[in-house]
Amino acid sequence: MVKLVRLGEEHLESTRRWLTASPRLREQIDCLAAPSSAENEAYWRSKWADKAREDYAIIDGDVVHVGNCGLSDIDPKRQKAQLWIYVVERQGRGLGSRAVQLLLARAFDDLKLERVYLRVLITNPRAHAFYRRLGFVDEGCLRHDSVTNDKFVDAFLLSILSDKFRLISRRRWVSDPVRMICEIIHRNGSRKAQPAERLQGPEAERFTKII
Numbered sequence: 001m002v003k004l005v006r007l008g009e010e011h012l013e014s015t016r017r018w019l020t021a022s023p024r025l026r027e028q029i030d031c032l033a034a035p036s037s038a039e040n041e042a043y044w045r046s047k048w049a050d051k052a053r054e055d056y057a058i059i060d061g062d063v064v065h066v067g068n069c070g071l072s073d074i075d076p077k078r079q080k081a082q083l084w085i086y087v088v089e090r091q092g093r094g095l096g097s098r099a100v101q102l103l104l105a106r107a108f109d110d111l112k113l114e115r116v117y118l119r120v121l122i123t124n125p126r127a128h129a130f131y132r133r134l135g136f137v138d139e140g141c142l143r144h145d146s147v148t149n150d151k152f153v154d155a156f157l158l159s160i161l162s163d164k165f166r167l168i169s170r171r172r173w174v175s176d177p178v179r180m181i182c183e184i185i186h187r188n189g190s191r192k193a194q195p196a197e198r199l200q201g202p203e204a205e206r207f208t209k210i211i
């Protein structure tokens with residue numbers, strides 16, 4: 001089960017450790033230098049004071065902090081925001097996909113946004129493929145958008161609009177009978193039919209992941 005919890009003091013040390021340990025991660029997320037503890041703390045304090053953003057720790061299985069993500073530049077009037085994410089622990093197990101789906105649900109369902117966009121460096125083709133698989137589409141190339149190893153690097157600009165998100169969510173819902181049954185039961189509020197109690201093995205596991 002993946003949860004997003006507001007990024008707080010308790011997540012700063014692992015965040016700093018990840019950025020310090022991996023020049024590759026810093027390159028992928030366009031972080032130009034490894035932060036000291038003080039710099040990391042000051043950075044996040046300034047971000048938390050910014051009302052136009054929501055930053056989350058990605059938590060797997062209730063306790064394991066595997067990465068961070070969020071929405072920045074939230075503009076309620078223009079109904080748009082920028083999305084960012086990195087998963088450091090347990091990569092390639094679907095946690096990043098689930099975290100992006102949760103962020104998009106937050107953006108489109110709760111905040112009623114119309115557009116969520118992001119930029120990904122052209123030197124990060126796997127993340128580019130990851131976003132495209134989740135429904136983001138290419139909008140163009142930002143030339144010399146950043147600097148890596150003293151060289152300018154271009155970035156792709158991608159976005160997803162609310163109608164596409166709703167279409168994908170509906171398809172996912174319909175194509176997943178276990179989820180569909182569970183949600184119907186959940187909406188009807190039937191205590192007797194709590195699916196996690198009735199399903200066994202992989203099905204129960206799948207339900208737990210979905211909620």
Ligand SMILES: CC(C)(COP(=O)(O)OP(=O)(O)OC[C@H]1O[C@@H](n2cnc3c(N)ncnc32)[C@H](O)[C@@H]1OP(=O)(O)O)[C@@H](O)C(=O)NCCC(=O)NCCS
Binds near residue numbers: 088091129
């Ligand atoms: C991109 C990222 C968030 C994906 O998270 P994740 O939990 O590994 O994603 P999922 O398990 O849901 O999906 C993995 C898929 O994404 C792709 N992918 C993207 N980046 C990957 C990476 N660094 N390692 C492995 N797979 C990656 C793979 O093609 C994989 O496809 P598959 O399911 O066909 O095997 C994560 O790999 C990451 O944080 N990478 C480093 C930081 C980064 O690039 N952030 C984005 C900056 S714009």
